[in-house]
Amino acid sequence: MxxxxxxxxxxxxxxxxxxxxxxxxxxxxxxxxxxxxxxxxxxxxxxxxxxxxxxxxGRTRRIGMLLTDLDSQFYSHIIAPVHRELERLGYQLMLHTETADNDTIVERLLANGLDGVILATTTIDSAAPLRLRDRGLPFVYFNRTGSLVDADATVVDAAPGYREAVRAAVDLGHRNVAAVLGPSNTSTAQHREQALRAALGEHGIVLDERLVRRVPYSSAAGEIAARELLESAGEPAPTLVFCGNDVVAYGALNAAHRLGLRVPDDLSVVGFDDLPEAAWPIIDLATVGFDIAGMASASANLVVRRIERPGDELERAVFASSFHLRRTLGPAR
Amino acid sequence: MxxxxxxxxxxxxxxxxxxxxxxxxxxxxxxxxxxxxxxxxxxxxxxxxxxxxxxxxGRTRRIGMLLTDLDSQFYSHIIAPVHRELERLGYQLMLHTETADNDTIVERLLANGLDGVILATTTIDSAAPLRLRDRGLPFVYFNRTGSLVDADATVVDAAPGYREAVRAAVDLGHRNVAAVLGPSNTSTAQHREQALRAALGEHGIVLDERLVRRVPYSSAAGEIAARELLESAGEPAPTLVFCGNDVVAYGALNAAHRLGLRVPDDLSVVGFDDLPEAAWPIIDLATVGFDIAGMASASANLVVRRIERPGDELERAVFASSFHLRRTLGPAR
CATH class of the missing domain: 1.10.260.40 (lambda repressor-like DNA-binding domains)
Structure with missing residues (x-):
């Protein structure tokens, strides 16, 4: 009954x-x-x-999170703390994968009766934020900003971390530097490149465009790009590769291994994010980190505030970065 | 408007x-x-x-997945294929973390108006399946079975994989073997232990209970247990540790590293699951694997069938296992 x-x-x-x-x-x-x-x-x-x-x-107390790659190591560390914080605030998280075009995604989010959305992989050029705004569905940017519509956002300030990282690298004798960066239609990749170039510039180092690759944030893409870059680089070969994030750096480490290059003796690698695995002794990745769990929690709180107090001013929560010197950054060959 | x-x-x-x-x-x-x-x-x-x-x-076309540990590397590889397959079948996935007691969980699942539930971390002694059955909410077991209530289930047959793994280990001279297994109130840990002991028994090897630990499926727990085991083991020291899953094996590799043991020269490590990371050159974990994506897809199909054709006979989808010989298994010292 x-x-x-x-x-x-x-x-x-x-x-x-x-x-x-x-x-x-x-x-x-x-x-x-x-x-x-x-x-x-x-x-x-x-x-x-x-x-x-x-x-x-008129409320479902459900919040959607829009992601392209559910199986990225980065997002597996984000989903849990966002989920926990939303639960604490009395909301439930629904994951949505961005497989269809923007219009279909937005219609689906609306049809699901969500109270709000966290945009976690949206690119700069995506029209999804425009559509969400037009349909009146509250949303926040997670670890990014949009260029078409302003909204609450959580972001990292990559500058302090890269300044420390570059200082450490220069002290270890690195001057011939390469980079496997994230996709150029993401605000994270654009901002990190800017911060990295600025930090290098302080030491008179210019990042040679022939030693730069821009790839999706995946270990597979990182491996392919790093391998191609290392194989095609002339002399003197780069002694250090800055990677767009830790997941790309894992790929670069795999590429070095396959090419028979010892890390850090032959090649140093620096990541970004400081995922839990980066600190494992068997990986021990030098990387620029920030408070990932804090960003997850802040994003959850921002979207809930936007739903419950729609008149509040827009907020951008900025997280500082710092450098973690680990085994993969050693003296230049 | x-x-x-x-x-x-x-x-x-x-x-x-x-x-x-x-x-x-x-x-x-x-x-x-x-x-x-x-x-x-x-x-x-x-x-x-x-x-x-x-x-x-009376239908929401939403299916819940009940998990304890959203940030486990195992589940991050499960969630994406389950999500995709459910989407293909016209259903949506909602993640639920098992933080509260059984009654509260079941009430929450019911209140969410789910059409069905995938139980992905439920232990053998959990009363949740009983409650779900009593309240008439369809569910399936993911990579496990329950002892109190029978239901559709996906499981791995660990026997063939462990037979291959033990044969390879014995050929490499290992006879003094340790194990860091999963928690004893899970069907996976019980079944894997049985299959491992049977495979060792075929070569006259008895797993000494003093060289066995049972821990939660996490790299942190695996590291602590492996370290304690290796430090307290008498002579002759074990030359090989079988781990309850890959995540625990990552922990054992970290423990070996911290203890200054070279892998595989001083110690070999074998995992279970064959997660994508296990095949990375920088990890290169010898492990018993099965079709994880296939299991994810089968679980999605089983729960949808149970919802749409409740009268169908119960099904247990069994996945075969096989051994992947990689760097972490080498000749016994």
């Missing part, structure tokens, strides 16, 4: 709308009536249906 | 229930009427609300 709000209403001696108001803790219902309704609901084992609740309140 | 089914009904010249039936492709509505309703809906930019659809059909 399915217990309905009608049954609860009958037992509590109130109207059906009063049942849902009481269970929503609506101020229009007296404490005494709320108590009676709760007792009746508990006695009957009544579970308020989410669908019914959504229809009456 | 929010367009409702009432607006679509008015424009199409049909009743409101006909609109929802037409958009659900109900056979009671003529093709001609469906066409008219679809055109009207498109013209007005009408998005059928999921909440409304759920109330009228």
């Amino acid at each position: 399915v217990v309905t709000s009608r049954d609860v209403a009958r037992l509590a001696g109130v109207s059906q709308p009063t049942v849902s108001r009481a269970l929503r803790d609506d101020i229009r219902v007296s404490e005494q009536t709320k108590q009676r309704v709760r007792e009746a609901a508990q006695l009957l084992g009544y579970i308020p249906s989410e669908a019914g609740r959504a229809l009456s309140s | 929010v367009v409702t089914s009432r607006d679509v009904a008015r424009l199409a010249g049909v009743s409101q229930p006909t609109v929802s039936r037409a958009l659900r492709d109900d056979i009671r509505v003529s093709e001609q009427t469906k066409q008219r309703v679809r055109e009207a809906a498109q013209l007005l930019g009408y998005i059928p609300s999921e909440a409304g659809r759920a109330l009228s059909s």
Whole structure:
């Protein structure tokens, strides 16, 4: 038998709308009536249906997270803390993969009755933020910014971390430097390149465009690009590769291994993100890190605030970066 | 302005229930009427609300996946293929973390109006399957079985993989073997231990209980247990550690590194799962593998079949295992 709000209403001696108001803790219902309704609901084992609740309140308390690559090591470390923080705030996370075109994605997000969306892989040129704005669905940028629409965002300031990293590299004798950066239509890749070039510039080092690759943030892409770069680089060969993120750096380490290059004796590698695996002794990746869990939590809080207090000013939560010197950065050959 | 089914009904010249039936492709509505309703809906930019659809059909087309550890490397490789296959079947995946007790979890799953659940970390002694059965919510076991309630399940047959692994190890001279296994209240850990002991037994090797640890499936737990085991083991020291899964094996590799043991010269390590990272040159973990993506897809199909054809016989999809010989298994010292 399915217990309905009608049954609860009958037992509590109130109207059906009063049942849902009481269970929503609506101020229009007296404490005494709320108590009676709760007792009746508990006695009957009544579970308020989410669908019914959504229809009456217009809220589903569900937040979508839009990602392209669910199996990236980066996102597996993001999903858990975002999920936990949203749960703490009384919301549920729904993952959405960006497989279709922008219009279809936005229609699907809307059809799912989400209260808000976290954009975690959206590129600079994506029209999705425009569509979301037009349809009135609140959203925040996670670890990125958009160029077409402004919104709440969490971002990293890569400058301090890269300054430390470049200083350490220069102290170790590196001057001939290569880079396997992220895709150029992402704000992260653009910003990191800028910060890296600025830090190198402080030591009079210019990143030669022939020693730069721009690839998707995956270890497979990082491996292919690093291998091609190292094989095609003339003399003197680069002694250090800066990678767009740790996942790309894992690929560069794999490429070095396959080419018979010892790390760091023949080649140094520096990542970005400081994922938990980067600190493992068997990987021990030198990398620029920031507070990933803090960013996850901040993004969850920003989207909830945007939903609950839509009039608040836009906020950009900026996370500082710092460098972690580890085994993969050694003296230049 | 929010367009409702009432607006679509008015424009199409049909009743409101006909609109929802037409958009659900109900056979009671003529093709001609469906066409008219679809055109009207498109013209007005009408998005059928999921909440409304759920109330009228009793289906949400949402499937929950119950996990304890969202940030485990294993689950990050599972979530993406399950998500993709469910999407292909017209369902959406909602992740749920098992933080509360069984009753609360089940109530929450029910309140979310899920059509079905994939149990991905449930232990043998968990009462959650009992509660789900009592409340009539369809579910399947992912990479496990339950002892209290039978249900559709996907499982690995660890025997062939362990037979190959043990044969390779014995050929390399290993006889003094240790094991860092998974938690004893999981069907995977119990089954793998049985298969490992049987395979060792074929070569007259008995796994000494003093050289066995049972830990949660995490690299941190694997590292602590492997370190303690290696430090406390008497002479002759074990030359090989079988690990409950790859994630635990990463921990064992880290422990060996911290103890100054060279792998495989001083110590060999064998994992289970063959995660993508295990094949990376920088990790190169010898491991027993199976078709992880196939299991993910099969689990998605099983839960959908259970929802759509509840009368079908229970199915257990068994995946074969095989051994991948890699660098971390070398000749015994």
